[in-house]
Structures are given as structure tokens and as C-alpha cells.
Amino acid sequence: MAIRGRPRGFNRDAALARAMEVFWAKGYEATQLADLVSAMGINPPSFYAAFGSKEKLFREAVDIYLTTVGSGTMKMLMETANAPEAIRAMLTASVGIALSNPGTGGCMVALGLVNCQLQNAELRAHMEALRQATVALIKRRLEHGVAAGDLPGAIDVDGLAMYFAMVIQGLSLQAQDGATRDDLLRIVSTAMAALEHARSV
Amino acid sequence: MAIRGRPRGFNRDAALARAMEVFWAKGYEATQLADLVSAMGINPPSFYAAFGSKEKLFREAVDIYLTTVGSGTMKMLMETANAPEAIRAMLTASVGIALSNPGTGGCMVALGLVNCQLQNAELRAHMEALRQATVALIKRRLEHGVAAGDLPGAIDVDGLAMYFAMVIQGLSLQAQDGATRDDLLRIVSTAMAALEHARSV
DNA sequence: CCCAATCTGTAATTTCAATTACAAAAAGCA
DNA sequence: TGCTTTTTGTAATTGAAATTACAGATTGGG
Numbered sequence: 001m002a003i004r005g006r007p008r009g010f011n012r013d014a015a016l017a018r019a020m021e022v023f024w025a026k027g028y029e030a031t032q033l034a035d036l037v038s039a040m041g042i043n044p045p046s047f048y049a050a051f052g053s054k055e056k057l058f059r060e061a062v063d064i065y066l067t068t069v070g071s072g073t074m075k076m077l078m079e080t081a082n083a084p085e086a087i088r089a090m091l092t093a094s095v096g097i098a099l100s101n102p103g104t105g106g107c108m109v110a111l112g113l114v115n116c117q118l119q120n121a122e123l124r125a126h127m128e129a130l131r132q133a134t135v136a137l138i139k140r141r142l143e144h145g146v147a148a149g150d151l152p153g154a155i156d157v158d159g160l161a162m163y164f165a166m167v168i169q170g171l172s173l174q175a176q177d178g179a180t181r182d183d184l185l186r187i188v189s190t191a192m193a194a195l196e197h198a199r200s201v
Numbered sequence: 202m203a204i205r206g207r208p209r210g211f212n213r214d215a216a217l218a219r220a221m222e223v224f225w226a227k228g229y230e231a232t233q234l235a236d237l238v239s240a241m242g243i244n245p246p247s248f249y250a251a252f253g254s255k256e257k258l259f260r261e262a263v264d265i266y267l268t269t270v271g272s273g274t275m276k277m278l279m280e281t282a283n284a285p286e287a288i289r290a291m292l293t294a295s296v297g298i299a300l301s302n303p304g305t306g307g308c309m310v311a312l313g314l315v316n317c318q319l320q321n322a323e324l325r326a327h328m329e330a331l332r333q334a335t336v337a338l339i340k341r342r343l344e345h346g347v348a349a350g351d352l353p354g355a356i357d358v359d360g361l362a363m364y365f366a367m368v369i370q371g372l373s374l375q376a377q378d379g380a381t382r383d384d385l386l387r388i389v390s391t392a393m394a395a396l397e398h399a400r401s402v
Numbered sequence: 403c404c405c406a407a408t409c410t411g412t413a414a415t416t417t418c419a420a421t422t423a424c425a426a427a428a429a430g431c432a
Numbered sequence: 433t434g435c436t437t438t439t440t441g442t443a444a445t446t447g448a449a450a451t452t453a454c455a456g457a458t459t460g461g462g
Contacts, residue, residue: 002429002430002431003429003430003437003438004429004430004431004436004437004438005428005429005430005436005437005438005439006427006428006429006437006438006439006440007428007429007438007439008438008439008440009428009439009440026316026318027315027316028316029230029231029316030230030316030317030318032418032419032420033419033420033421034419034420042440043440043441043442044420044421044422044441045421045422045423045439045440045441045442046439046440046441047421048420048421048422049438049439049440050439053420053421054420054421104316110374111315111316112316114228114312114315114316114374114377115227115228115229115230115231115305115312115313115315115316116231117231128378128379131378132378156387156391158387159384159387159388159390159391160391162375162380162384162387162388163387163388163391163392165375166368166371166372166374166375166388167367167371169370169371169374169375170367170368170370170371170374171367173311173315173367173370173371173374174363174366174367174370176315177329177332177333178329179363183360183363186357186359186360186363186364187360187363187364187367189360190357190360190361190364190395191364191392191395193394193395193397193398193399194391194392194394194395196394196398197394197397197398198394203459203460203461204407204408204459204460205406205407205408205459205460205461206406206407206408206409206458206459206460207407207408207409207410207457207458207459208408208409208458208459209408209409209410210409210410210458233448233449233450234449234450234451235449235450243410244410244411244412245411245450245451245452246409246410246411246412246451246452246453247409247410247411248451249450249451249452250408250409250410251409254450254451255450255451403462404461404462405460405461405462406459406460406461406462407458407459407460407461408457408458408459408460409456409457409458409459410455410456410457410458411454411455411456411457412453412454412455412456413452413453413454414451414452414453414454415450415451415452415453416449416450416451416452417448417449417450417451418447418448418449418450419446419447419448419449420445420446420447420448421444421445421446421447422443422444422445422446423442423443423444423445424441424442424443424444425440425441425442426439426440426441426442427438427439427440427441428437428438428439428440429436429437429438429439430435430436430437430438431434431435431436431437432433432434432435432436
């Protein structure tokens with residue numbers, strides 16, 4: 001049997017994409033329902049019927065952020081041949097993302113939920129887990145680089161992975177502070193010295 | 202003539218110190234008056250009489266943060282003899298501060314007001330100006346290092362200054378994500394490679 | 403000792419943002 | 433067509449957080 005009842009008057013995926021942009025631009029807590037429903041072109045009841053709550057919507061928004069906006073960085077990381085080049089490509093992609101933020105600047109995973117209230121601690125933990133996953137991915141790429149001979153076997157892959165994750169987060173904050181593309185790319189080049197140095201040990 | 206009226210029943214400076222800790226721990230927007238007055242041991246009317254508003258109190262709290270907690274990093278930066286050592290000392294001091302945050306971790310200037318609402322844009326600009334001042338200070342120290350022969354004359358002092366400011370911010374976010382002292386110090390050592398590399402150019 | 407000035411505690415008030423009530427609308431099915 | 437189901441728009445409702453009203457308390461000055 002077909003779907004009963006009045007059909008939904010808006011495109012759920014399109015509305016979700018709009019919501020993602022708003023969350024990305026303003027962060028979870030600074031975004032209010034009024035911003036969301038306005039950007040999505042719907043009213044509160046439609047919102048709650050389709051997405052459940054602000055928090056559930058945010059989780060969905062992060063999901064599509066990762067599979068759309070964010071996927072590029074990880075793709076660069078995993079698919080660029082030489083390990084140092086892969087790291088550089090990832091950071092360069094991060095710069096692009098940080099600057100394409102429709103609002104203040106920065107990566108949604110890095111800055112979407114900083115300094116939250118106790119009531120949102122669980123959501124914050126979710127974001128933190130995503131960031132830890134990034135660290136793990138960088139570490140794996142470095143290990144692969146060592147195995148492939150791109151990097152010396154003596155390097156501290158754990159330390160370097162944390163370092164580059166830190167760089168991604170730092171780039172986001174710099175973007176929020178108004179850094180230009182040229183500024184951020186210069187920072188990336190400087191940051192890459194960590195690997196240049198590791199290679200020459 | 203002496204002061205008329207009932208004397209204040211609490212120590213304003215002590216209360217301000219408590220408030221600073223709360224703001225440092227939770228950030229501006231996640232901190233609510235109830236947290237503040239509770240930590241300060243006073244009631245709302247005393248609070249407003251003595252400090253004016255939450256925003257004014259925050260500005261005062263940032264001021265004493267800078268002159269107490271934060272002064273160590275800049276002291277290290279300006280008073281350590283060798284320029285690369287000065288940078289390292291500054292970053293090491295930042296690690297100590299980030300870990301001494303009574304709450305989630307991180308530097309109050311770096312993370313005290315991220316993702317704020319439009320109504321707090323002016324306050325955010327104030328924080329941003331403080332961060333820019335840090336960049337300027339780092340730049341000056343690097344220039345001094347070049348003049349003193351600690352660093353080669355060809356280095357990009359602007360780029361390096363932004364880079365190390367980014368590191369301070371990134372360290373704060375890493376601290377919030379649960380990084381240990383050992384983790385952060387390893388990141389600092391890795392970050393220092395940027396200067397090691399610059400020296401050997 | 404009384405008055406003016408200032409602080410304190412209790413208890414509003416105000417404002418604003420998330421969420422829901424409810425009746426009308428729009429579809430399928432008998 | 434009448435019934436059921438689901439969505440929609442308007443307009444509450446709820447809840448929380450910043451700020452203030454007000455009466456009582458405590459001081460110095462005359």
C-alpha cells in the first residue's frame with residue numbers, strides 16, 4: 001500500500017542541507033530554532049515531525065557534513081601517494097573547508113560544539129569521538145608511509161598524528177579570527193616542517 | 202569624608218578571582234549567573250551592584266586572567282634569551298595553563314568565546330584583538346631573534362608568528378579533548394620543528 | 403538618636419528560545 | 433462520498449536564564 005496522509009510539503013534532504021549550513025556557520029548552541037526553520041523554509045511543527053529535535057538534527061547535519069564537505073580531506077589523506085604529500089593535501093583541503101564556512105569560518109567538527117553546557121555533554125562527546133577518529137586515520141596513514149618507505153621508521157607516529165590533528169583545529173580557529181587563504185596556506189607550509197624534519201632525522 | 206552606607210559584605214577581588222575561574226572553566230556563554238553567584242558566594246543584587254553585568258564581569262575576568270594566569274607565557278616569550286628557546290618556553294607555559302584550567306581545559310583567551318551569538322559579537326571582537334596582540338608579540342620576539350642572530354634573516358616572521366599563535370589555540374582544543382601533559386609536550390616538540398627547520402635553511 | 407546612603411536577601415519580573423496543542427488541509431482507501 | 437492518516441500554519445506553552453523590585457539591615461554624619 002502507498003503512503004497515507006497528506007504528503008510532506010518540502011524536501012527533507014534539501015532542508016537538512018540548509019540546516020547543516022546554519023549549524024556549520026554558527027555552531028550548535030548559538031544556532032536557534034528560528035534560524036533553522038527560517039533557512040529550511042518550514043514551520044516548527046514540520047521541523048519536529050521530520051527531525052525530532054534540535055539535537056537530532058545536529059547529529060544528522062554532522063553526518064552529511066562528513067560525507068559531503070568533510071570527505072575531501074580524508075580522501076586526500078588516504079589516496080595521495082606519498083605520505084608527506086598526503087598530509088599536506090589533507091591540510092590544504094582543510095584550509096579550503098575552513099574558508100568555505102558560510103559564516104564565521106572553520107571546520108564544523110572542530111568548532112561546532114566548544115564550551116557547551118552540561119546538558120550537551122553527550123553531544124560534545126560525540127564530536128570528540130569524531131575528532132579522535134581523525135587522529136586514528138592520520139596515524140594509520142603515517143604508519144602506511146613508514147611501511148612504504150616514505151618516512152623513516154623511527155618517527156613518532158602517535159605524536160605526529162596528534163600534532164596534525166591539532167593543526168587542523170588550530171587552522172579553524174585562525175579562520176574564525178579572519179585569517180586569509182594565503183595566511184592559512186603559509187601556516188600549513190610551516191606546519192609541514194615537522195615532517196620535513198622527521199624525514200631528515 | 203569616609204564611605205557612607207552599609208559596607209560591602211564580600212571581597213570584590215576574591216569574588217572576581219572566583220568568577221574568572223568559572224569563566225575560564227566553562228566559557229562565557231555556557232556560564233550562567235547562577236554558577237557565578239554561587240562560586241562568588243553572593244546574591245544577584247550584590248553581583249549587579251558590584252560588577253554591572255555578566256559581560257562587564259567577563260571583561261574584568263579576562264583582564265585579571267591576563268595579568269595573573271596568562272602573564273607567564275608572555276614573560277617566557279620576552280625574557281628567555283635565545284629566540285627558539287623563548288618560543289618553546291612560551292608553548293610549554295601554554296601547556297601548563299591549558300592543563301590547569303579548572304574545568305574542561307584550554308586557554309581562556311583562546312576558547313572563552315567561540316561560536317557566539319550576534320549579540321556578543323563585540324565581546325568576541327575584544328577577545329580576537331587580544332589574540333592578535335599575542336601574534337604581534339610573537340612576531341616582535343622573532344624579529345628580535347633575527348636581529349640577535351638566533352634566527353636566519355630570511356625567515357618569514359609573519360608566517361611563523363601566525364603559526365605559533367595557531368599552535369597555542371590548537372593546544373587548547375587538544376586539552377579540551379583530553380590530551381595529557383605528555384601528549385601536549387610532544388606536540389610542542391613537534392611544532393618546534395618549524396623553527397629548527399628555519400634555522401637550518 | 404535620627405537621617406541619608408549603601409548593601410543584602412527573597413522573590414519577582416522579563417525576555418527569549420525550544421517545544422507542543424489544535425484545528426484545518428491534503429492525500430489514500432473503502 | 434466518508435473515513436483514516438499525516439502534514440501544515442497559527443498560536444500557545446513551557447522552561448530557563450538574566451536582570452531588577454523592594455523591604456530590611458548596616459554603616460557614617462549631624
